[in-house]
Amino acid sequence: MFHRECGVLKTSYEADMAFYPLPVARWTVGAIAVFFFLVLPLVVHEYYLSIVNLASIAVVGALGLNILVGYTGQISIGHGAFMSVGAYTAANFAVRLGAPFWIALPAGGLMAAFVGGIVGIPSLRIKGLYLAIATLAGQLIIEWTINHVTWISGGVQASIEVPRPDLFGYTIATQRQMYFFLLVFVVLAIVGTMNLVRSRIGRAFIAIRDQDIAAEIIGINIFRYKLLAFAIGTFYAGIAGALIAHQWRFVNTDYFPLMDAVWYMGMLVVGGMGSNLGPIFGAVVYRGLAYIVDSYFPILATMVPWGHAEQFATLGLLVYAVVIILFLIFEPRGLAHRWHIFKAKYRLFPFSY
Numbered sequence: 001m002f003h004r005e006c007g008v009l010k011t012s013y014e015a016d017m018a019f020y021p022l023p024v025a026r027w028t029v030g031a032i033a034v035f036f037f038l039v040l041p042l043v044v045h046e047y048y049l050s051i052v053n054l055a056s057i058a059v060v061g062a063l064g065l066n067i068l069v070g071y072t073g074q075i076s077i078g079h080g081a082f083m084s085v086g087a088y089t090a091a092n093f094a095v096r097l098g099a100p101f102w103i104a105l106p107a108g109g110l111m112a113a114f115v116g117g118i119v120g121i122p123s124l125r126i127k128g129l130y131l132a133i134a135t136l137a138g139q140l141i142i143e144w145t146i147n148h149v150t151w152i153s154g155g156v157q158a159s160i161e162v163p164r165p166d167l168f169g170y171t172i173a174t175q176r177q178m179y180f181f182l183l184v185f186v187v188l189a190i191v192g193t194m195n196l197v198r199s200r201i202g203r204a205f206i207a208i209r210d211q212d213i214a215a216e217i218i219g220i221n222i223f224r225y226k227l228l229a230f231a232i233g234t235f236y237a238g239i240a241g242a243l244i245a246h247q248w249r250f251v252n253t254d255y256f257p258l259m260d261a262v263w264y265m266g267m268l269v270v271g272g273m274g275s276n277l278g279p280i281f282g283a284v285v286y287r288g289l290a291y292i293v294d295s296y297f298p299i300l301a302t303m304v305p306w307g308h309a310e311q312f313a314t315l316g317l318l319v320y321a322v323v324i325i326l327f328l329i330f331e332p333r334g335l336a337h338r339w340h341i342f343k344a345k346y347r348l349f350p351f352s353y
Contacts, residue, residue: 019194036183046175053175055287056182057243060189062267062279064236070273071197072229073209074123078135079237080260081142084253086112086238087245088152091160101165105242112238113231115142120230124223139258146253159252162245182243189236194276196232205229266324272334281335293319
């Protein structure tokens with residue numbers, strides 16, 4: 001059968017190390033690529049593409065948090081603050097220095113990685129809930145710094161207008177063009193994460209997550225790899241923040257509240273931690289719920305006699321919370337685990353074992 005390993009012969013190291021050794025897996029990935037690169041941008045209205053763009057940025061940010069939490073076991077509640085560092089760095093590079101986006105974007109990621117490395121220093125001594133509180137403190141310190149250091153943000157409640165990305169004289173002006181622009185970063189983030197997990201560094205991250213004392217006994221430098229996990233995870237967050245700055249074309253601290261970090265953790269719960277597919281599933285579900293709440297709950301408020309717009313907006317937050325609680329109760333390993341079960345059954349079909 002074309003979907004089973006038997007009969008698939010590997011005659012080179014490259015074939016043995018391939019991401020998708022089975023023909024059916026390669027065809028599936030090719031079909032998904034055709035759908036996202038050709039079909040979706042041609043048939044979907046620009047408004048809905050703007051929602052897809054936000055989901056794409058959320059995928060990049062969630063992949064970074066998954067490296068930190070899912071693969072290394074370092075709980076962080078400061079992801080929104082690291083995204084704001086990337087956004088403000090990219091905005092200042094673009095506005096004050098006139099740097100093109102291909103300099104401003106990596107600058108945002110590198111600055112977020114630098115700040116993330118500093119916030120991650122306590123991870124040598126503490127972990128679990130204590131580390132989560134330390135990252136929460138980092139979130140509050142970063143928020144205060146951005147709000148009160150005027151040469152970064154212009155002051156409390158001030159905004160920075162970000163120019164449109166310009167690629168060799170071609171300005172990205174529409175949501176359709178932005179879709180292709182963001183799709184490149186999503187593909188790079190996914191492929192980069194897949195390669196990282198298969199590398200020596202990724203295996204060290206997983207060893208630290210599973211049992212840090214055993215990892216140290218076999219020679220893994222715990223402190224170096226924990227800091228590296230913080231730097232890589234926050235680099236992704238900085239890139240996501242810089243992409244948001246170019247998507248919204250404005251940067252304001254209100255765009256990166258503390259709740260963002262909670263929702264990103266929720267994405268990992270819904271999608272599944274420690275899996276490359278988990279952040280993708282979680283980001284899509286979260287943005288889908290956000291669209292439903294923003295679009296249909298105000299209509300629902302007008303249909304109910306006792307309805308009030310503010311009450312239904314609060315009800316939207318309850319929807320997110322209920323979804324996360326239901327996943328924690330019935331499927332704590334997330335949608336990625338369900339997808340792996342489905343694939344296992346498909347490969348064994350028609351046998352039940």
